[in-house]
Amino acid sequence: GDSVTQMEGPVTLSEEAFLTINCTYTATGYPSLFWYVQYPGEGLQLLLKATKADDKGSNKGFEATYRKETTSFHLEKGSVQVSDSAVYFCALSFYNQGGKLIFGQGTELSVKP
């Protein structure tokens, strides 16, 4: 079945460090890909998305590129801040399947001053 695999956390970085969170997927077809973020005590918020191969999603300094050849959607940020501390979820969906999201297991990021 379709699935999403993320790098395991927790990830601890110093402020202004470079961030990469790896995400790969297994799917029959070409899903839409998402990164959601969950801040402590809150629900999930959409961070960015991409709908087709080579699309780049970006928001708040975060970027991810839809790589069909490697079935990947890695999240990157050039300089993290303490306020970026949260749990990040990679997810996929197929619009012709009602848009149900399939999530990765989540990666906890902690940024220290």
Place this chain on the structure above:
Amino acid sequence: EADIYQTPRYLVIGTGKKITLECSQTMGHDKMYWYQQDPGMELHLIHYSYGVNSTEKGDLSSESTVSRIRTEHFPLTLESARPSHTSQYLCASSEYGADGPTDTQYFGPGTRLTVL
């Protein structure tokens, strides 16, 4: 910013009690979802709805039930709560086609349920 609300935010109850978790959205979205988030953070779809009087079970089997009598309201009910139901429950909604071919979901803040 999405307008989707969940109440209560936190609930501690004893075994055997009946509970209803409320979820409401003011965006007029047709699709609504319930996810269960375990302590290890993984999210599992337990129920979804494509519109009024439409409900389906999700990928993770759940003893809970849902109803969709009004577009904006999608409550989840546990008839007899048990400690194994202790979890965080997240509600979400989406409008097909709002962003073209993608189907972005908007999440509520969640209800953290503890069953003693």
